[in-house]
Amino acid sequence: MARMKTNPGNFFEDFTVGQVIDHATPRTVTEGDRALYGAIYPTRFAVPSSAEFAASVGLADQERGHPVEELVGFHVAFGKTVPDVSLNAVANLGYAECRFHVPVVPGDTLRTRSEVIGLKENSNGRTGVVWVRSTATNQRGEVAIDWARWVMVHKRSTESPAPTTVVPDLAPAVEAADLVVPAGLDFSSYDDVAAGSPHRLGDYEVGERIDHVDGVTLTDAEHMMATRLWQNTAKVHFTTDARPDGRRLVYGGHVISLARALSFNGLANAQLVAAINAGAHVAPAFADDTVHAWSEVLDTATLEAPGVGALRLRLVATRGRDESMTLRSEDGTYADGVLLDLDYWALIPR
Amino acid sequence: MARMKTNPGNFFEDFTVGQVIDHATPRTVTEGDRALYGAIYPTRFAVPSSAEFAASVGLADQERGHPVEELVGFHVAFGKTVPDVSLNAVANLGYAECRFHVPVVPGDTLRTRSEVIGLKENSNGRTGVVWVRSTATNQRGEVAIDWARWVMVHKRSTESPAPTTVVPDLAPAVEAADLVVPAGLDFSSYDDVAAGSPHRLGDYEVGERIDHVDGVTLTDAEHMMATRLWQNTAKVHFTTDARPDGRRLVYGGHVISLARALSFNGLANAQLVAAINAGAHVAPAFADDTVHAWSEVLDTATLEAPGVGALRLRLVATRGRDESMTLRSEDGTYADGVLLDLDYWALIPR
């Protein structure tokens, strides 16, 4: 009976298409989160760094302060889904259609709801793939972030019958026209000097690759603190007794935030993450790995908001610095050392 | 003369029954403390996590925000007493009659005053036991927390005469009727889904034990950061040159907070710590220890506040996971691996 009170997580059999899950627990974002994010990731983007700069581009709210990094909201919202969706996951297979709507500012309380949008049992009969669409809303009921994600989950029993296969139709990327520009955003009087770079939308060419030069060697204390901030409590991140090799697996989102922060050096004006089109955690990361990053410009777009453009970027994190910026090996698999392959849209001044 | 300006701490001879000590330094609790607490401990209790949830149970103050974890206040208040009470302590022997009164919210400034309520020299003539009752008040002079504690302290000289022995009469546990329920607390419209568990007071049976499953492997960086937050500067926690084995001793309160946070998985609705009846730091903890926890239900009570009940819990932290949840060995001593044995009351919806 005691065991029944702890969360065993859901198994493949527990999911049905159309099922809606309200995730515990709502969480209020504060200036403390902003400070910790800046202590754990080498971020310098001017909007989250400076209330004054944020106000100069129309994003500061006198009462409520200025936006935190979009990824703070993403990690908080995502963390809520773990106990219900991926506690028994074998692997996080992908993300799609992630869009950032109303900016998250200190004082906002986020809650997350997920709907199961797809199921497919694997031929081995032991696991299945679950697709969910999750939506994070603030205390005013406004959508802050929504995204689709699919994970491979263990079945409770190989005896259980397979459900009808439903594979959702997910866009390979969010269309530029579908990007949400935060209300009030105005880059027409953008201060390049304060932001740290003169390079705007027109300075980036599709196909261009940028080596972000800087790097960070991971420590267990830092990735655990970051992962706890998001209330993501998956055991593999926190204990040396959860894996045969005795190592603590770094939360994939930690590598995303680290790579995004490193990308400041070369993409300082790619101020706001507007959408995540796709993401693959190619290899696990562990303490003592030194993470570097490079980006490739995949697309550019001009948006309607004053002075606002968008860059579609491939952000690649690697173990050790790869100055050759090689994504693929000759055999078509990922090059050795690639940890993360993320496809996202960022808002940048034209 | 130079040495005279640094704090040598008090020795057994420096204490007299009835003596009152006002501890330095007052400290203002902020949202930064809440965020750091959440980064260092895997806590997910909905009241401190969400201003919105706290308001739904009557605990959010529009101006001043919502309560931080009760243990944040406890550690801050306790830390103040260390330089005066336990800098020369051989051992922390116990706690009793700890009650949480007015909740601590960001912006509150806590100061702590202690009164010596007992003294007993040990037969060896080298040490003695000092009992103090400490009270933490906020900037409005309201009592936030009070508790009794006793420690074994070195004598300055074996020559000093023994004081008259005074052993205070301390209750084995706070009576349910004496628990303080925060003003305005109302669990009658409690949201189980947001809180993360359907299990309320009536679902727990006296004698029931709950294995909290999750664990955390300790790091020096994290326990030092936590301990500094509380301005507890006892050398043994921070330097490798303070102990023969070169290890930094983890502050006992760190294990308490870690175990309490781990207990969310099985006790998610045990929202507020109302009292600490007793506590024993059975064995020291160090970096690389993997801490797990289990709880035993000792008692249950129905309180007058709307929808509010109380669970008296034994919270046991262990080095490594003890699925057998064994507190005692056959010889009556603590089972191997037990780090902490804490007896406390938590408020939970009926």
Next chain:
Amino acid sequence: MARMKTNPGNFFEDFTVGQVIDHATPRTVTEGDRALYGAIYPTRFAVPSSAEFAASVGLADQERGHPVEELVGFHVAFGKTVPDVSLNAVANLGYAECRFHVPVVPGDTLRTRSEVIGLKENSNGRTGVVWVRSTATNQRGEVAIDWARWVMVHKRSTESPAPTTVVPDLAPAVEAADLVVPAGLDFSSYDDVAAGSPHRLGDYEVGERIDHVDGVTLTDAEHMMATRLWQNTAKVHFTTDARPDGRRLVYGGHVISLARALSFNGLANAQLVAAINAGAHVAPAFADDTVHAWSEVLDTATLEAPGVGALRLRLVATRGRDESMTLRSEDGTYADGVLLDLDYWALIPR
């Protein structure tokens, strides 16, 4: 072309006397910074610790809160200069004439501007010394901190001609009469008990040395988190692949803050840093070094503000505890184990 978008830093040839550099990126200081500072450094000074205490000495602003440690402002302001001034530095040679003007409180946004005030090529033709005077202002345009600093920087090419040598005339120390006392500061009703020490200006004698007793063993996680907070992204602090020995060099300012915090034990009433006269990072520090500190009283002064005096202190940080408090070896070089030799003014009640 990709590389051109990342910051290569400036080389000796890029500096000209009179040149003004506006540094990216402005940064808003918050309560989160205060909490992290207190988690990373064992500070207990009453003014930054307690809004109530700060108000009692005239420094709390109802709307804007109470001052953070002066060194929080210094590190934030200093960090901004690194990408432009010292990314290609061989060595940080010194500081001078650093004065703290308007206190920094949560909500303040700091930006830093530097002017090149001196240049001197070294005889080797490969490096040169650059002197800059930097000024940090808040969002109201008030000067928060200003200081002079000189660094040895690589030349891009040994072929480049040497510039005219200009060596600025910098004061060996800020005169007591030039110290800035924060508006409203009044120590006339100073609470020694709350502050943690009865020792005031008159209790300190010139030449007196104080061993601060306590110590801290460094960890990579903590010094990296601190250094990131200041948005100082110099690679050597963060990666094991930047130095042949694979060690992460601890940011010099980390040792300054650590030593200043340790000095509380003996200098608890030296509440506010008013000026930094000079500073030498004598030896590099690394994780696992145990840092201790001692101070020497260099001068004392009585200022006009009510109850306010000043202590000029030499703050010395050492690897391992040096109870002999030896600064120089017999051969006149620094004694073995000395990490930092800092000369500063602190405000203390008379």
